[in-house]
Structures are given as structure tokens and as C-alpha cells.
Amino acid sequence: MERNTAQRAAVRQAFEESGRPMSPKEVLDAARPHAPSIGIATVYRAIKTLLEEQWISAVEIPGEPARYEVAGKPHHHHFLCRHCSKMYEVQGCLAGIRALAPAGFRLEAHHITLYGVCEDCLSAGR
Amino acid sequence: MERNTAQRAAVRQAFEESGRPMSPKEVLDAARPHAPSIGIATVYRAIKTLLEEQWISAVEIPGEPARYEVAGKPHHHHFLCRHCSKMYEVQGCLAGIRALAPAGFRLEAHHITLYGVCEDCLSAGR
DNA sequence: ACATTATTGAGACGGCGTTATCACACCCGG
DNA sequence: CCGGGTGTGATAACGCCGTCTCAATAATGT
Numbered sequence: 001m002e003r004n005t006a007q008r009a010a011v012r013q014a015f016e017e018s019g020r021p022m023s024p025k026e027v028l029d030a031a032r033p034h035a036p037s038i039g040i041a042t043v044y045r046a047i048k049t050l051l052e053e054q055w056i057s058a059v060e061i062p063g064e065p066a067r068y069e070v071a072g073k074p075h076h077h078h079f080l081c082r083h084c085s086k087m088y089e090v091q092g093c094l095a096g097i098r099a100l101a102p103a104g105f106r107l108e109a110h111h112i113t114l115y116g117v118c119e120d121c122l123s124a125g126r
Numbered sequence: 127m128e129r130n131t132a133q134r135a136a137v138r139q140a141f142e143e144s145g146r147p148m149s150p151k152e153v154l155d156a157a158r159p160h161a162p163s164i165g166i167a168t169v170y171r172a173i174k175t176l177l178e179e180q181w182i183s184a185v186e187i188p189g190e191p192a193r194y195e196v197a198g199k200p201h202h203h204h205f206l207c208r209h210c211s212k213m214y215e216v217q218g219c220l221a222g223i224r225a226l227a228p229a230g231f232r233l234e235a236h237h238i239t240l241y242g243v244c245e246d247c248l249s250a251g252r
Numbered sequence: 253a254c255a256t257t258a259t260t261g262a263g264a265c266g267g268c269g270t271t272a273t274c275a276c277a278c279c280c281g282g
Numbered sequence: 283c284c285g286g287g288t289g290t291g292a293t294a295a296c297g298c299c300g301t302c303t304c305a306a307t308a309a310t311g312t
Binding site for chain 2: 099110
């Protein structure tokens, strides 16, 4: 039977506090303050469990490890900063997506990913 | 100085014939008919060279090896079939992309990727 | 044709993200 | 508070991609 451990609570807390998608490494860093001895293996195990519970969902991007965010949010997309590699949510979507798909194809999902520089990096002079 | 070899010609020909983005593995398979003994290492080398010459450009997708397509095409996006993993081009784009980026962020690029089932797979009953 | 030298192909190698291993820790029902 | 069994942490091992190595091959200038 499943146990409530400090490490799992720390991972959940990290997700609740961050408000943006995090890579396993970021989760580890965000969980350390709450559970100092936590290791990367436990983070991966917690992520796996939380995915199965659908408490988080995966956000994948090319060339980078997947990020995870708390599930159940309204439809949205993502912005990836080219400097700090932090990922942000962007609200809303665009009309007319369906029209892009070639005739005869079945469209099931879509990802819009924006790339650029985030406000933090811009104001830091990059 | 650079030499014209059958292998490089085979790779270029593969790209010209396919008309859609290909992974290195797909390039290898598509080049084999023209240069039967070609190996994967040569494909990677040819891709590297063609990228430097900007004769092809990279198309990246999460969780999959990058695809490459002949460069210089007008702005477009991509459709990835969930069954056969083949990638297709979709023409056109959507207005209003800029408005999605959060205020204070600098938007430099965007990717729209559609996921679904391609016509070939649908007509094959999947 | 010949010598030079870039290119090739097969397999070894390396990096990275993720998972498996295993001894130890600790949660929880009794 | 005790015992068994799940959870944990460090690290090794894995799988995948892509690059490197090196002897063999073949394209160029003469």
C-alpha cells in the first residue's frame, strides 16, 4: 500500500509553488528545500506516480528533457526562454488550427511553442 | 578540397525525392537504393555538411530524432502521424501568434506541430 | 596511370536522460 | 513499540543518438 513520505509531499509542494512546467532536475532543486536529502531517483519515481494519477501532465519539447506541470489547467501553450531554458505558460490559443491540417488527415492534437527571451533575462541585459 | 561522391549525391537525391522531413534513419533508407553500401555515419556527415551549406534545415520534435528538410521553403509547419511517425508539411500559418507571448517577453520564433493520423494510415484502417 | 588525400563504412565510443539495483531507512498496522 | 514491507538514495547500468577511429577505398590534379 502507498505511503505518505516527506519526499513525495516535497515534490507535490514543488509543483504547487512553481506554477510553471519543470524538468526532473528543476523538480529536484525545487524539492530540496522541503526534503534536503532527496535524490534524483526518487524524483523520477514520484513523477511516474503523479503521471499515473494524472496529477501532473508531461510537456515535451525538442532537444530538452520533458517538463511536467500540474494537470487539469485550461487549454494553453508554452514559451521557452532561449537563455535560461525556463518554460512559461501562455494562455489562450488560436482560431483556425483545424484548417491547417491537410485534407484527409485526422487532427487529434496540436502544440504551439514560442521561443524567445523571457522578461527576467531581458531585464538582466541579455 | 571537397569531392563529389556517389554517397553525397544519393543523400541529396533522397531529400529531393521525398518532399517531406526525414530522420537520419529515413535518409539512410531513402539513400540506399542509390548507394547500396552507404552507412549511417556517412549520412550524419552528409547531413552536417548540408546543414552548414544551408541546403537543408532541421525540424525538431520532442522525443524523436530531428528531421531534416530541404531549406528555403516558405514559412510552414508540420504534422506528425502518430502511427507511422512520418512527418508532413502543412502550408500556411496563423495570425495572432505575437499576441500569445506574455508582455515583456521577446518572441523570436514559434513552432506549431499538429498530431494525428495521416491519410495513408487512415485508409489502411488504423 | 599515379600519387595524393578526402571520404567512406563498421564498429567503438561518449553524453545525456532515465531506470534498475540493493542495502538501508522509515512508515504504518497491529 | 515492534515487525514486515514499501520507500529511499547513491550509483551503476541502460538505451538512444550522434560522433570518432582507423584501415580501406576512391575521387581529383598532374
